[in-house]
Amino acid sequence: MERIQVALIGAGRMGQVHGPNAAAHPGLRLRYVIDPRDEAAAALAARLGAEAATLDAALADPEIRGVLVCSSTDQHLAHALAAVAAGKAVFCEKPIDLDLDKARAAAPQFAGARFLLGFNRRFDPHFQALKQRLDEGAIGALESLHIINHDPAAPPPGFVPTSGGLFKDFTIHDLDLARWLLGEEPVKLYATASCLVDPEIGRQGDVDTARTVLATASGRLCVISNTRRSGCGYDQRIEAFGARGMLCAGNPGLDTVQMLDASGVHAAPIHPGFASRYALAYARQLGHFADVLHGRADAAVGYADGLAALALAEACADSLRRGHAVAL
Amino acid sequence: MERIQVALIGAGRMGQVHGPNAAAHPGLRLRYVIDPRDEAAAALAARLGAEAATLDAALADPEIRGVLVCSSTDQHLAHALAAVAAGKAVFCEKPIDLDLDKARAAAPQFAGARFLLGFNRRFDPHFQALKQRLDEGAIGALESLHIINHDPAAPPPGFVPTSGGLFKDFTIHDLDLARWLLGEEPVKLYATASCLVDPEIGRQGDVDTARTVLATASGRLCVISNTRRSGCGYDQRIEAFGARGMLCAGNPGLDTVQMLDASGVHAAPIHPGFASRYALAYARQLGHFADVLHGRADAAVGYADGLAALALAEACADSLRRGHAVAL
Amino acid sequence: MERIQVALIGAGRMGQVHGPNAAAHPGLRLRYVIDPRDEAAAALAARLGAEAATLDAALADPEIRGVLVCSSTDQHLAHALAAVAAGKAVFCEKPIDLDLDKARAAAPQFAGARFLLGFNRRFDPHFQALKQRLDEGAIGALESLHIINHDPAAPPPGFVPTSGGLFKDFTIHDLDLARWLLGEEPVKLYATASCLVDPEIGRQGDVDTARTVLATASGRLCVISNTRRSGCGYDQRIEAFGARGMLCAGNPGLDTVQMLDASGVHAAPIHPGFASRYALAYARQLGHFADVLHGRADAAVGYADGLAALALAEACADSLRRGHAVAL
Amino acid sequence: MERIQVALIGAGRMGQVHGPNAAAHPGLRLRYVIDPRDEAAAALAARLGAEAATLDAALADPEIRGVLVCSSTDQHLAHALAAVAAGKAVFCEKPIDLDLDKARAAAPQFAGARFLLGFNRRFDPHFQALKQRLDEGAIGALESLHIINHDPAAPPPGFVPTSGGLFKDFTIHDLDLARWLLGEEPVKLYATASCLVDPEIGRQGDVDTARTVLATASGRLCVISNTRRSGCGYDQRIEAFGARGMLCAGNPGLDTVQMLDASGVHAAPIHPGFASRYALAYARQLGHFADVLHGRADAAVGYADGLAALALAEACADSLRRGHAVAL
Incomplete structure (x- = not known):
């Protein structure tokens, strides 16, 4: 199975849940870890066989086809939008945003995007x-x-x-x-x-x-x-x-x-x-995102579900x- | 243990639950079964070693110290009032009445009465x-x-x-x-x-x-x-x-x-x-009423609880x- | 339902289990309690609405159609034999006897008898x-x-x-x-x-x-x-x-x-x-003995099972x- | 954590259980897969990021410090002995051998060896x-x-x-x-x-x-x-x-x-x-073998337990x- 390259945004609590699952998945290769805290990014990247990178670099890399948004809640929407704009498939931790109006306003930009929202249950x-x-x-x-x-x-x-x-x-x-x-x-x-x-x-x-x-x-x-x-x-x-x-x-x-x-x-x-x-749920969720990336499935939980x-x-x-x- | 005599009003569904428990209790003697349907009263009385009677006769019998009100819901309050007026301790199936105002109005007449309401659970x-x-x-x-x-x-x-x-x-x-x-x-x-x-x-x-x-x-x-x-x-x-x-x-x-x-x-x-x-709950509830009759307990569920x-x-x-x- | 009269031999531990079940059964009337300890017999009889009696008197009473043998283990066989000889149906606590040879020797005397052995389980x-x-x-x-x-x-x-x-x-x-x-x-x-x-x-x-x-x-x-x-x-x-x-x-x-x-x-x-x-098992076992007495069932556990x-x-x-x- | 290199002997049923656990363990690197059936060895090696090799080559490689013996039962003892003779730590599937005398005779050669027997439970x-x-x-x-x-x-x-x-x-x-x-x-x-x-x-x-x-x-x-x-x-x-x-x-x-x-x-x-x-048991067992290799534990199940x-x-x-x- 081809290992499709993905980048992880966020080396915090949820990044430490999803990063290892991405690294262990036989259909994915975790290539980059992005975090404003350089040390956190470097440490998690090293542990998972990835490399620390900036968001811009990761999004500019055409080999990267998927992005895991695990940043702080107030950054979810901006990061998801940037990844979608760069043509990447996105897995985004919940919630999309705390502001419903803002989230609604952004909805049109997710039309047609491959977007999986992290309702792990x-x-x-x-x-x-x-x-x-x-x-x-x-x-x-x-x-x-x-x-x-x-x-x-x-x-x-x-x-x-x-x-x-x-x-x-x-x-x-x-x-x-x-x-x-x-x-x-x-x-x-x-x-x-x-x-x-x-x-x-x-x-x-x-x-x-x-x-x-x-x-x-x-x-x-x-x-x-x-x-x-x-x-x-x-x-x-x-x-x-x-x-x-x-x-x-x-x-x-x-x-x-x-x-x-x-x-x-x-x-x-x-x-x-x-x-x-929910260890198994997280692993299966990431597996579903891999299926989306491999074209084997449509995202089971979309932007509209988040709204x-x-x-x-x-x-x-x-x-x-x-x-x-x-x-x- | 003395067997205190009780009368059962109602030979229907709930009378057929409480009557046998009264008959089997070592501290009670089920003496009368009262029901407007003569045959129903006679059949249940025969089965339980009791005798069919009229309400007036039962309430007039000074040997009867407790009354089990298992009549139809619209008769609960009238029967309970009659039994209390005759100085009997009363076990009354729930609800007291379907009309809250009527039930509230009757409350003063239950002051001081020994009254157990049938919340079996x-x-x-x-x-x-x-x-x-x-x-x-x-x-x-x-x-x-x-x-x-x-x-x-x-x-x-x-x-x-x-x-x-x-x-x-x-x-x-x-x-x-x-x-x-x-x-x-x-x-x-x-x-x-x-x-x-x-x-x-x-x-x-x-x-x-x-x-x-x-x-x-x-x-x-x-x-x-x-x-x-x-x-x-x-x-x-x-x-x-x-x-x-x-x-x-x-x-x-x-x-x-x-x-x-x-x-x-x-x-x-x-x-x-x-x-x-709730077979065991009904038996224990009747046992509690026996305790009330024997002066070993106060009624655990009273008229105020019903209201x-x-x-x-x-x-x-x-x-x-x-x-x-x-x-x- | 006719209440068939039975006698209980033994007011000890097992007599106190089976006696109350016999007294409460709608198809039985516990008439006699027999025990060499007069006080024990009298106390249990009083509690169960029966009367203390001697074994001879009970077995001689033609109204008695069943006998519950709850005496000490070393008396089981003798009491069961006496009851069978008197033409009574017998419920006998287990074991028949501790001596297999003795129990085998007695087997012919139970041929044709209505005999239920107390394997309650x-x-x-x-x-x-x-x-x-x-x-x-x-x-x-x-x-x-x-x-x-x-x-x-x-x-x-x-x-x-x-x-x-x-x-x-x-x-x-x-x-x-x-x-x-x-x-x-x-x-x-x-x-x-x-x-x-x-x-x-x-x-x-x-x-x-x-x-x-x-x-x-x-x-x-x-x-x-x-x-x-x-x-x-x-x-x-x-x-x-x-x-x-x-x-x-x-x-x-x-x-x-x-x-x-x-x-x-x-x-x-x-x-x-x-x-x-095993409270319920004991009650059902006694119920089965009542069925045997009423001719509604053959004894489910017989002398041969005991042997x-x-x-x-x-x-x-x-x-x-x-x-x-x-x-x- | 250093990844200690190990070789897997046997690409069959148990090799397919232990191989992936070795490959996924953060303290091990599965380097070689050995199997007389070349295709089986190659396929499992490819799947696990290892390479197919001969037993001699693997045992001669000084980088290999541990060997997983998952060959057919009649080969367990010979493979374990060869690995021990080469100075490797050995994880060996059960049983050591079907012939007790043979297994006893070989016991002295395991004296002092780091040897873990696969009683997974x-x-x-x-x-x-x-x-x-x-x-x-x-x-x-x-x-x-x-x-x-x-x-x-x-x-x-x-x-x-x-x-x-x-x-x-x-x-x-x-x-x-x-x-x-x-x-x-x-x-x-x-x-x-x-x-x-x-x-x-x-x-x-x-x-x-x-x-x-x-x-x-x-x-x-x-x-x-x-x-x-x-x-x-x-x-x-x-x-x-x-x-x-x-x-x-x-x-x-x-x-x-x-x-x-x-x-x-x-x-x-x-x-x-x-x-x-026993998926988790197998993973924990392999983890214990990694601990043995890293000098953090003595083998919990030894040759004497197998005997x-x-x-x-x-x-x-x-x-x-x-x-x-x-x-x-």
């Missing part, structure tokens, strides 16, 4: 298995949905101001899952939330515990449950209720060992965070602010 | 185990709650008009559980619902699929999930999320047998309906009608 | 569900079997000398299950055992930890695992392996609550002992003594 | 978690053990004659696990077996369904359960019973999705075979042949 094998059985009709017509997305522990101080807030930063994953699974667009939404985990989050104007209810035109209902701190690990589940039964994708445990003693039955914790829980999820996230914030349901 | 051993661990602080302070209450199959035609609607008939159980577990009264509520199970239910003005979100003054959140038809049995679960972890009360299976073959791992269905799922749940059910209907959240 | 709903699926061919032809029977805690001092030893007292249940499930008689057997739980058991000449392997003529294999002290409750499981898959009957938990915290996933203990674990299990238990002890496999 | 994360909790004393002193090793489907015709038979080919894994977990050497062993899966296996003089019971000097007992065809996938479990409870390592499912419908609760199959089930397991496998065959227990 669509590539999780457990969630994909649920989706497949749903599509096969295992439980008949879908009627309602529960999406549980609970982070293990509160984010560090200073995270909130640049995060876009709970809905745009965190719930957005679930809003995308809801769109993916419901098979219809939501037409109405109600979000309510509290600050129970850390009062500092509240002081910075955000919430940490939320419930959102979506309804589609045909009456399908979806509840999204979010908290910033579960106390028991990274709780990631989906329950789908249909006319003939239900499907649940549960939390994989860290191992299968059970210990029985006089006090009960004890099993391993669930995954401690996104890195291990739609962002619009729903804004609507959640709006519902919370106004204290009641909003029509979409 | 508070007596379920699984839910009690969850409550106990919550109260012991196993997961720290409670922050949010999911209550799943899904009926196995749609009710028969003709049920809807006299039922009071989904919220007063069905969700009311969950509203009581929410009050029991949250440790605070809800101050705000949003309900949304659809008719997805049976269009006939919609034609009769009711809904069959609903999600309700409650919030308390301190910001605790509770989601109630209801459907009239799960397709997979009687799905009855509670998930409680706290500062240090979570507690889940799941669905007990019909047996523990697992079958593994080439297609996967297969286990028995969950319970098919309320009668088997509070009914008020919340009305608020759900109000929220649905108005399309947005309501303050309580 | 055949009436456990979990094991029955496994048996039913096996018989339905869910896993194809049975090839091998694991039976796990682990007691929660070592027996009290003084128990061993009259118990008959681990194999006749404890493994005998599993030997009966093996015969029930294998569908063929074992033709070869190997037992090995240790004293690991309590050295006092070893001093009294018994063992507390054992593994037994049975083979049938067609080559089906069965392993029986026994220990006198599991440390985690009453571990009672069956695994059946067939040509197309496997069936496992697991340990029901005390409740369905799971607690997740940072240390893992925690569930309730398994049952602490036989009384609660066969006892012979296998002797063969286990023989194999252990000789240190190698024995042909049957 | 010791590196499985589930079994390692069980071992760790056992070593931590979670269930007190170990008393007995069940090892379940059931292959998914019967081997192809022609496999049996060169396999060494069930015990040396298959049970040998479990005998090694038993030694690893028991903490004592077995002193007595009994094996019984049947041919139930495929009569052709019997015609070729082998068995396909077996149970083996081991006992140690202190009385610890271990049962090994084997079949060549489970009908439900690759059933790989361990149960350890101690003074204060039990530990079970179960079968990880292919995903966490549960489907509930009217017929029951349905989950994904267990793993279909060794490749996916010991092989001796036990021979004893199993001996016990089966003689029909009774054998002392070791």
Whole structure:
């Protein structure tokens, strides 16, 4: 298999997730790592058998056919636009941008581009298995949905101001899952939330515990449950209720060992965070991007999906602010 | 142990649940069965070693110290009032009444009465185990709650008009559980619902699929999930999320047998309906009423609890009608 | 339904299990309780609405049509014989006797008698569900079997000398299950055992930890695992392996609550002992005896089954003594 | 991290497992692939960025510091000896050889060598978690053990004659696990077996369904359960019973999705075979070999472990042949 050359923009947290997957993929060659912090770029490049480069140089190299945008959120859109303008296929971490108007305004420039947005959960094998059985009709017509997305522990101080807030930063994953699974667009939404985990989050104007209810035109209902701190690990589940039964994708445990003693039955914790829980999803997502580059697939999650999820996230914030349901 | 004599009003569905438990309890003697349908009263009385009687006769008998009100919903309040007026302790099936104003107006007449309302789920051993661990602080302070209450199959035609609607008939159980577990009264509520199970239910003005979100003054959140038809049995679960972890009360299976073959791992269905799922809860509830009669306990669920749940059910209907959240 | 009168011999541990089930059964009337300890007989009789009596009086009463033999093990055979001689149907606790020769010699006197031997595990709903699926061919032809029977805690001092030893007292249940499930008689057997739980058991000449392997003529294999002290409750499981898959009957938990915290996933203990674990099996076993008395069923476990299990238990002890496999 | 160069002998089934793990390991560089079938060597080398070579050339290259012996079983010993003689560290697939005498005779030549034998199950994360909790004393002193090793489907015709038979080919894994977990050497062993899966296996003089019971000097007992065809996938479990409870390592499912419908609760199959089930174990095993090469660890499984397991496998065959227990 030909190894198509790609460049990685961003040597931070997500670059360190996607870079190794690109380097290990038999159909890709990670050629450049770009980061304004020279040392970070050089270190990650060395680790992955790539070379540090400037953005301009990487985009000017005709051998580079794909770009992984893993820069800071406020740079996603600019970097994606530059890569698209240079004729590259783009994998872009979510969200496209925190500003819906800005993201909408840029949409025309992505027309026709090969663009994959990083909603990794669509590539999780457990969630994909649920989706497949749903599509096969295992439980008949879908009627309602529960999406549980609970982070293990509160984010560090200073995270909130640049995060876009709970809905745009965190719930957005679930809003995308809801769109993916419901098979219809939501037409109405109600979000309510509290600050129970850390009062500092509240002081910075955000919430940490939320419930959102979506309804589609045909009456399908979806509840999204979010908290910033579960106390028991990274709780990631989906329950789908249909006319003939239900499907649940549960939390994989860290191992299968059970210990029985006089006090009960004890099993391993669930995954401690996104890195291990979604390791396989990230690898499969990158594999899908390789398929896009090799012309074997169209991008499963496009720019329009990013806009739609962002619009729903804004609507959640709006519902919370106004204290009641909003029509979409 | 002395066997205190009790009378049962109603030989229908719920009378056939509570009557046998009263007859089998070592501290009770089921003496009379009262039902306007003479044959039904006689048949149940014969089966349980009791005798058919009129309401007046039973209430006039000084040996009778407790009355089980299992008549039709529209008779609950009148029968409970009559029994209280006769100085009897009363166990009354839920709901007290479908009319909140009427129920409120009657409240003073229950002051000082020994009155146990039939919210059976508070007596379920699984839910009690969850409550106990919550109260012991196993997961720290409670922050949010999911209550799943899904009926196995749609009710028969003709049920809807006299039922009071989904919220007063069905969700009311969950509203009581929410009050029991949250440790605070809800101050705000949003309900949304659809008719997805049976269009006939919609034609009769009711809904069959609903999600309700409650919030308390301190910001605790509770989601109630209801459907009239799960397709997979009687799905009855509670998930409680706290500062240090979570507690889940799941669905007990019909047996523990697992079958593994080439297609996967297969286990028995969950319970098919309320009668088997809550058999032990009903027996323990009746045992609690026996304790009340013997002076060993105060009624754990009183008239005020019935009023509070009914008020919340009305608020759900109000929220649905108005399309947005309501303050309580 | 007619209530057929029965007498209970033995007000001890097993009498207190079977007596209440007989008293509560709608097709039986527990009339007499017989025990050489007058007070014990009187107390149990009073509690169950029966009367204390002598064995002779009970057997002479033509109204008594069934007898429950729950006396001490060394009296089982004599009491069963007396009851059969008096024309009564007999439910007899296991084992028939600890002396195989004596039990064999008595066999002709049970010819034609209605005799149900108390191998309660055949009436456990979990094991029955496994048996039913096996018989339905869910896993194809049975090839091998694991039976796990682990007691929660070592027996009290003084128990061993009259118990008959681990194999006749404890493994005998599993030997009966093996015969029930294998569908063929074992033709070869190997037992090995240790004293690991309590050295006092070893001093009294018994063992507390054992593994037994049975083979049938067609080559089906069965392993029986026994220990006198599991440390985690009453571990009672069956695994059946067939040509197309496997069936496992697991340990029901005390409740369905799971607690997740940072240390893992925690569930309730398994049952602490036989009384609660097999409560339903005992009730169903008594129900089956009622069916026998009412002429609705033939006894599912007969005298020959008792002899066969006892012979296998002797063969286990023989194999252990000789240190190698024995042909049957 | 320096990438130490290694050579792979054997481009067949196991070479295709270990080769990619060596190629992907950050501390190793897979330099040569050796196989008498030139095309196979070339194809695997090309896929893994290595080059095809002769054994002599590879062993003569001073840059090669480690050798992976994945040739056919009858070549394991010769290849391992050649590599050791050339001063290389050796990873050798199990078994060392099918001939115990031959393997014993060669033992002195491995004195002082860095030699890791491929008992992959010791590196499985589930079994390692069980071992760790056992070593931590979670269930007190170990008393007995069940090892379940059931292959998914019967081997192809022609496999049996060169396999060494069930015990040396298959049970040998479990005998090694038993030694690893028991903490004592077995002193007595009994094996019984049947041919139930495929009569052709019997015609070729082998068995396909077996149970083996081991006992140690202190009385610890271990049962090994084997079949060549489970009908439900690759059933790989361990149960350890101690003074204060039990530990079970179960079968990880292919995903966490549960489907509930009217017929029951349905989950994904267990793993279909060794490749996916032990993928992580193989990677960790290779990682351990890298640690040995880097001087960070001594080989966890040595030549003596191979001899010991092989001796036990021979004893199993001996016990089966003689029909009774054998002392070791």
